[in-house]
Amino acid sequence: MPGNYTIEEGFAILRTDSLQVVVRPQSYRGSNRDIGNKFFSMYVMVRNISNGKIRIPRESFSIVSDAKQYDYIPLDFVLGSQQQQLYLDQWQDPFNPDPLITDELERNLDQYYELMAAYFSFGDLQPGASKEGYLFYGRELNRARHMVFDALGEPIQFIR
Numbered sequence: 001m002p003g004n005y006t007i008e009e010g011f012a013i014l015r016t017d018s019l020q021v022v023v024r025p026q027s028y029r030g031s032n033r034d035i036g037n038k039f040f041s042m043y044v045m046v047r048n049i050s051n052g053k054i055r056i057p058r059e060s061f062s063i064v065s066d067a068k069q070y071d072y073i074p075l076d077f078v079l080g081s082q083q084q085q086l087y088l089d090q091w092q093d094p095f096n097p098d099p100l101i102t103d104e105l106e107r108n109l110d111q112y113y114e115l116m117a118a119y120f121s122f123g124d125l126q127p128g129a130s131k132e133g134y135l136f137y138g139r140e141l142n143r144a145r146h147m148v149f150d151a152l153g154e155p156i157q158f159i160r
Helices: 075-089 099-118 139-143
Strands: 006-008 011-015 019-025 039-048 054-056 061-065 068-071 123-125 130-138 146-151 154-159
Touching (some): 019 146, 019 154, 039 139
Antiparallel strands (some): 006 011, 019 039, 039 130, 146 154
């Protein structure tokens, strides 16, 4: 939906005097496709267009849909859900290792670290630099027909 931002190729682009924020609902594009069944994901990119360092606080992004606010799910919880599944699925006898389970375990660990790297990181943003990644929210947002993404206090509306 139009607002105090522009829309280009499905991305909402919000510009302030010091930041450019690009956002859109987007399925996680990493190798672990199961994340999409557990969470609703938003792709976020923030670029510092000022000459000074800018702090991106943890409370910078939220979603409102059907009069309910959704805050992003912390990385520890997202990784914890994957780690728990990894341990439950990959138990093996330490005295008789199975090479197929070992290969699967290595693949799952790679997905774990890939997800960690793909998650949006908060904190200081240097002049001219950008940060990008995914934020995850409750999976019930997958069924939402309308949502307002609050980006640093600026509402961005999405309608299906």
